[in-house]
Amino acid sequence: RNTASGAKPTRLEPKMAQRAPRLRAAASAAVLAGVAFHTGALRLQRSAAAFTWAARARGAGATLPGLRRSGAGGTGVGPDVVFEASASSSGVSVTAALVRAAALSALGALAATRRRCLSGHRCQSASAPVRRALDAFGARSPARPERSRRHFFGGFGESTPTGDTNEVLETVNGIRRRRLGSTDMAVSELALGTQRWGGDDFNSPDEALCHALLDRGVLEGGINLIDTAESYPIPSSNQKPEGRTEEIIGSWMAKEPGRRDKVLIASKITGGMNITRQSIIKNCEGSLKRLGTDRMDVYLLHWPARYTPQSNWGQSLEYDWQKGRLAVPQAASFGDIVEAMGQLMEQGKIRGYGSCNDNAVGLMGMSAAARERGVPGPCCMQNDYSLLNRRIEENGLSEASSPALENCGFMAYNVLAGGMLTGKYGLDIENMDLEGPPPAAVDDPDEERGIRSNRDPRGRMDRRDWALTLIRYRTRAAREAMAEYKLLAKRAGLTATALALRFAAGRDAVTTSLLGHTSVEQLDECIKAFEEAARQPLDPQLCWDIDRVHVKNRLPLFTVDGARPERANRGKIGERIP
Numbered sequence: 001r002n003t004a005s006g007a008k009p010t011r012l013e014p015k016m017a018q019r020a021p022r023l024r025a026a027a028s029a030a031v032l033a034g035v036a037f038h039t040g041a042l043r044l045q046r047s048a049a050a051f052t053w054a055a056r057a058r059g060a061g062a063t064l065p066g067l068r069r070s071g072a073g074g075t076g077v078g079p080d081v082v083f084e085a086s087a088s089s090s091g092v093s094v095t096a097a098l099v100r101a102a103a104l105s106a107l108g109a110l111a112a113t114r115r116r117c118l119s120g121h122r123c124q125s126a127s128a129p130v131r132r133a134l135d136a137f138g139a140r141s142p143a144r145p146e147r148s149r150r151h152f153f154g155g156f157g158e159s160t161p162t163g164d165t166n167e168v169l170e171t172v173n174g175i176r177r178r179r180l181g182s183t184d185m186a187v188s189e190l191a192l193g194t195q196r197w198g199g200d201d202f203n204s205p206d207e208a209l210c211h212a213l214l215d216r217g218v219l220e221g222g223i224n225l226i227d228t229a230e231s232y233p234i235p236s237s238n239q240k241p242e243g244r245t246e247e248i249i250g251s252w253m254a255k256e257p258g259r260r261d262k263v264l265i266a267s268k269i270t271g272g273m274n275i276t277r278q279s280i281i282k283n284c285e286g287s288l289k290r291l292g293t294d295r296m297d298v299y300l301l302h303w304p305a306r307y308t309p310q311s312n313w314g315q316s317l318e319y320d321w322q323k324g325r326l327a328v329p330q331a332a333s334f335g336d337i338v339e340a341m342g343q344l345m346e347q348g349k350i351r352g353y354g355s356c357n358d359n360a361v362g363l364m365g366m367s368a369a370a371r372e373r374g375v376p377g378p379c380c381m382q383n384d385y386s387l388l389n390r391r392i393e394e395n396g397l398s399e400a401s402s403p404a405l406e407n408c409g410f411m412a413y414n415v416l417a418g419g420m421l422t423g424k425y426g427l428d429i430e431n432m433d434l435e436g437p438p439p440a441a442v443d444d445p446d447e448e449r450g451i452r453s454n455r456d457p458r459g460r461m462d463r464r465d466w467a468l469t470l471i472r473y474r475t476r477a478a479r480e481a482m483a484e485y486k487l488l489a490k491r492a493g494l495t496a497t498a499l500a501l502r503f504a505a506g507r508d509a510v511t512t513s514l515l516g517h518t519s520v521e522q523l524d525e526c527i528k529a530f531e532e533a534a535r536q537p538l539d540p541q542l543c544w545d546i547d548r549v550h551v552k553n554r555l556p557l558f559t560v561d562g563a564r565p566e567r568a569n570r571g572k573i574g575e576r577i578p
Contacts (some may be wrong), residue, residue, distance in 0.1 A: 164403040166511050167408075173222030174531035178511050180409040181379030183352050185297060187264055189505055190530040191225035192217050193413060193514035198244040199233030201456060203518045207248050214252045218262055221527045227382075227411065228513045229268035229302055241432060243290050250292035264297040266380075266411070268356055270309065271303030274333045277504050280340035284349060299341065299350045299381060303357040305332040311357050314575030315472055315558050334369035342375030342394050352379035352406070356390050360396035367406050378408055385412035385510065387421060387485055387500055389557050390550060398509040409511040416471040416497065416515070417506045418466075419459040423496035427479045442467040443474060461517075471572045478557035484549045492542050498529045502549055505533035 140315035162184050168176045169186040177186040192213060196204045205213065216221035246267065253259040269275060269283045284299055303311040307321055307327035331568050341353040355362045355378065363381055372379040381401060383392050392410065401408040416422055427438040440461035444450035453462045460466035461474070472478070489499035504513045513530075517523045553559070560571055560578075571577040 047162075049411065054119075054439075092311060152516050165401070165407050166403075166508065171222075171534055172224070173220065175222030175527070176505075176530075176534045177222075178409075179222065180298070180511055181354075182377075182407045183350060183379050185264055185351065185379075187225040187409075187512050189510075189511045189512050190217075190223055190225045190501075190526060190535075191227055191411070191514045192223060194226060194228045194245050194249065194515040195232055195234050195516055196518075197228075197233055198240055198248050200235045200237040200240045201233075201460075202463070203459070204233060204240075205518060207251065209519075210248045211252045211255075212520055213517055213523055216523055217527070218259075221523070223527075225264045225266065225512055227266045227413075230264045230283055231268070231270050246287055246290035250290060254292055260293055265291060266298035266300060266532050267291070267295070267296055268302040271305065271330065271357070273305070275301060275305035275337065277332065277336040277340040280337065281344065284325065284344055288349065294349060296350045297352065298380060299353045300380070301337070301342065301358070303353040305337065306357060306362075307331070308359060308361070309576070310359065314573050314577075315560055315571045316575045316577055317555075317558055318576075318578045322574060334365040335373065338366055338370040338375055338377075339373055341378075342370070342373065345376060346545050352376070354378040354380040354382065354410075356382040358383070360400040363400050363406060363408060365478065367408075373442070377406065380409035380411055380511065382413060383412075383413040384414045385504065386415050386417045387503055387546065387550075388473065388481060389414070389555075391555060393509055394554065401509065410509055411512050411514055412504055412510050413514045414473075415477075415513045416500055417482075418470045419461055420473045420478070420482060421485070421500040422494060423489075424458050425461055427483045427486070440467050440474060465555075466536075469573055472557040475556060475559045476561050477553045477559040481549055481553060481556045485546065488542065488545050488549070492539070495525075497525060498532065499538075501526060501529040502533045502538055503543075505530055506537050506543070 045513055111575070162182055165181045166178050168178055170177050172188070175188050175190055177188050179185070180187045194210070197210045198204065198207060200546070214226075218226075226249060228245050228249060230246065231242050233240060233242070236242045236244070253263070267287045269280060271285075280299075284296065287299075288294060288296060307320075307324055310317040341350070344350045345353070355366065358381055363378060366375040381397060385392055398410075400406050401410055419425065422439075424437060426436045428436060428439065436454055437458075438444055438446070438449050441450040441453035441457070442461075442464050444453065454464065457463050460470065467474070485499060486496050489496045492499070494502070501513065501515075504510050515523075515526050516527070563571075563577070569576055569578075
């Protein structure tokens, strides 16, 4: 009080000087006792109050020593620093000594509280006094972005993002390009999916067709993102092995100088137990060699290293605790993954990373591990997403990815549900719709017609092997929903394909849609749909009608028709259910 009011400081008498260390320790203990055992907003407010009280001494000459860093991304104040607040007892007032000790102790408590609070509690009401207190001592954490975004799980020393993920940065040849995560990468909202390029399937595009698709999409159509993987093509064979797809992309880029700079390339490392810190480095270098380039733009885990039920693409949603206990400790940790990715980024071999077929647990786990280690966090996730499968918007991944939290991009695949949303397959397996196209061959009640469809397939759903693997797109609930969406498209004057693609293009959570094509004509149709999406969003009433269908069954892909009593907890492709 004396120091703050400008009164002459009281000098320490000899006896008091002897007691000064104990007095300072008592002051520290008192502040910590009052601050350290409160949580959430109350704790932050009390810490801030101590700051504000102590800060008043600054104008009267009280100073603070430099703060010492301790731990990953945090500021710690130990007893030695507290006692450095007054280098000697002579010439320092009792009040100033106590103020300094209290302030430093409060700062230590505040730093610890901020880390805890920001990892689990919002504490909005305390943010203003905390900032004022930090400003008073010149100990403010790095400035937040000027945008409204606040990274809930941020910490001292976090980097400032470039901007909001998914914001439109430019339009090229009619196709919008959106920011991917916090990076400066602008990706086209229509991307080339390459899973089958150069593969051993009946209609896999050969190298010539793949190059034609790249010419049309990249050189003419405004597309700049290519998604691939080290395990592509699927299916592969001895003559058309895994890795062939990356080689095809590389051969197209090698045709002409400057083509590499026209595209952004995302590739993936095979998931599960294949993922280690060493394999991430080694496999990335293998992909770069096949692509014929020295850098990749985005590197993803094809599926998580850890066990998670959706990594098998089946109809399993329930987490198996026992399997998790056994499998997760053996898998590469989030720390191992982000350290390897950070090393690749530091070496200039990749610009960003993420995970495919993952969920909010994976995103938050990698993000937290990255902050602890001082490396950039993931810039995107990739999952199955369509009119039939909107679970990322409702299971926490969209929330975690939002600019309000982790500011992470999202790549959607199977936007056309394995071709089922194009309208080329009939949806009535009771054979009552005589005017519509036949159902997928494996579902067709007309056996002879089903055989003919299998011999001359319209797509994967007419082939028994693929049709059984992709059964989730043809559940009864899925067909019922698709029939309603098809009717909505007709009423709106749209094709079924256009409705599905423009729906995805209009979703806040979606940065880009990865589409595979077996002809240039298919690519033309997709480009047209995204050009229309850029010019005019879907009518709000149509969007509400789509939502009304959706809320009847939010997860039609994950219904199971005819679960057999003798196959307990097993789905169509052997996955654990429910």
